[in-house]
Amino acid sequence: VTSVLHSEINEQPDAIKRAIAGAKQATLALVAEAKRRDVKYIVLAARGTSDNAATYGRYLFEIVCGIPVGLAAPSVHTLYEAKISYRDALVIGVSQSGAGEDINEVIGQARKAGALTLAITNTESSVLAQTAEHVLLCHAGVERAVAATKTYTTTLALFALLASLWSESGELQTHLERVPEAMEQVLTASQNTVPVVARTLIHAERMLTVARGLHYATAIESALKIAETTYTATQPFSSADLLHGPIASVAVRTPCLLFVPNGKTAPMMNEVGDKLSARGARVIRLSSDGTDSLDYLPLVPPGTELLSPLVDIVPAQLLAYHLCLARGLDPDNPRGLTKVTVTR
Ligand code: F6R
Numbered sequence: 001v002t003s004v005l006h007s008e009i010n011e012q013p014d015a016i017k018r019a020i021a022g023a024k025q026a027t028l029a030l031v032a033e034a035k036r037r038d039v040k041y042i043v044l045a046a047r048g049t050s051d052n053a054a055t056y057g058r059y060l061f062e063i064v065c066g067i068p069v070g071l072a073a074p075s076v077h078t079l080y081e082a083k084i085s086y087r088d089a090l091v092i093g094v095s096q097s098g099a100g101e102d103i104n105e106v107i108g109q110a111r112k113a114g115a116l117t118l119a120i121t122n123t124e125s126s127v128l129a130q131t132a133e134h135v136l137l138c139h140a141g142v143e144r145a146v147a148a149t150k151t152y153t154t155t156l157a158l159f160a161l162l163a164s165l166w167s168e169s170g171e172l173q174t175h176l177e178r179v180p181e182a183m184e185q186v187l188t189a190s191q192n193t194v195p196v197v198a199r200t201l202i203h204a205e206r207m208l209t210v211a212r213g214l215h216y217a218t219a220i221e222s223a224l225k226i227a228e229t230t231y232t233a234t235q236p237f238s239s240a241d242l243l244h245g246p247i248a249s250v251a252v253r254t255p256c257l258l259f260v261p262n263g264k265t266a267p268m269m270n271e272v273g274d275k276l277s278a279r280g281a282r283v284i285r286l287s288s289d290g291t292d293s294l295d296y297l298p299l300v301p302p303g304t305e306l307l308s309p310l311v312d313i314v315p316a317q318l319l320a321y322h323l324c325l326a327r328g329l330d331p332d333n334p335r336g337l338t339k340v341t342v343t344r
Contacts (some may be wrong), residue, residue, distance in 0.1 A: 003331050010187060015140045015153070016179055016310070019138055020177065023136045026134065026135065034116060039069075039090045041067060044058060045091065045094070046093070049224060052221040053217065053221075054092075057156075060163045060306065061163055064204060079139065085113060087113075090117075091106070091111075092117075092119075093121075098122075100341075102343050107132050114233050116133065117133070120155055122137065123133065136158045140156055146332065160306070171304075179310050186298065186311050187314060190298065190315045194319050195273070195326075201323050204232055205232065205233060206235070206251075208242075208254065208256040209236045210238075210239050210258050211239065214265075214305065219257075222319075226319065229320045229334050243272065256276050260286060261307030284296065297319070299311065299312050
């Protein structure tokens with residue numbers, strides 16, 4: 001039996017290619033209008049995996065475009081009916097289904113309040129796509145597994161495309177075009193390593209995922225994927241926040257997935273790894289220069305740290321999948337979840 005989740009994880013390199021090519025014209029049009037309207041800040045509204053993608057977008061736009069970015073709290077609109085001025089804002093709703101009522105309400109209200117609005121979605125006919133003035137489509141194809149994978153990475157690719165065109169960074173664009181290749185390589189490198197590590201986690205009741213900076217998105221998305229498919233209580237942390245107290249709760253042998261991609265965060269991630277090891281935790285490093293062991297999973301650097309999250313999530317998706325299999329669970333249909341969750 002082939003799992004839908006596994007096929008969709010493997011479809012990601014092609015999906016990224018389609019996303020970058022398919023959304024280019026619409027992205028150029030959006031950037032032109034954002035510049036004409038002199039947009040001064042960006043607000044992102046999303047839930048679940050799309051919200052994790054938004055966290056990447058936030059770091060990326062601030063680092064690459066020098067524009068302040070905030071994440072919306074949808075209940076401010078849906079429960080508290082607040083009237084917010086969105087003058088000079090670009091408000092982006094991110095949703096694979098485009099069906100979330102709260103996200104649609106944020107975009108509708110923002111548009112009425114003067115914002116330039118954008119939908120990033122995999123569903124062209126969705127309410128979200130009809131509510132926003134501009135639409136960027138993921139072109140991921142229908143996603144059937146309840147756990148989102150290719151809609152996550154294509155959303156990251158659209159953020160990277162937008163940041164590269166906004167900042168006119170030819171370098172970022174060139175690197176983006178090479179991401180599918182790095183993804184293919186990490187899929188290959190994971191084939192023998194991930195299932196073996198997954199089998200050592202069968203009895204884990206709690207897990208931590210830890211990253212810093214731009215890679216925090218990878219920590220929160222890994223934790224979501226592992227929790228929803230394997231039912232392991234998985235907590236994501238910024239390595240900085242972990243040190244500010246919660247590290248005290250880490251028990252001996254607790255598995256900690258540590259994302260150590262090349263770049264700015266690597267030295268501090270290694271320090272946190274040493275602190276966790278000193279407490280007796282089991283530290284599993286995801287890195288491109290580890291050694292073959294049960295405490296290491298390979299990463300493939302895509303040429304710039306800025307795009308590393310597009311590739312680094314893949315071994316974590318596969319870990320969720322293989323841990324699921326190792327426990328005899330159905331990776332395509334986590335208990336009690338449906339594909340589309342509507343919240344208000
Ligand atoms: C997790 C997952 C959910 C969705 C969330 C938002 O794998 O799929 O967390 O990301 O329900 O859904 P959309 O993006 O359709 O608004």
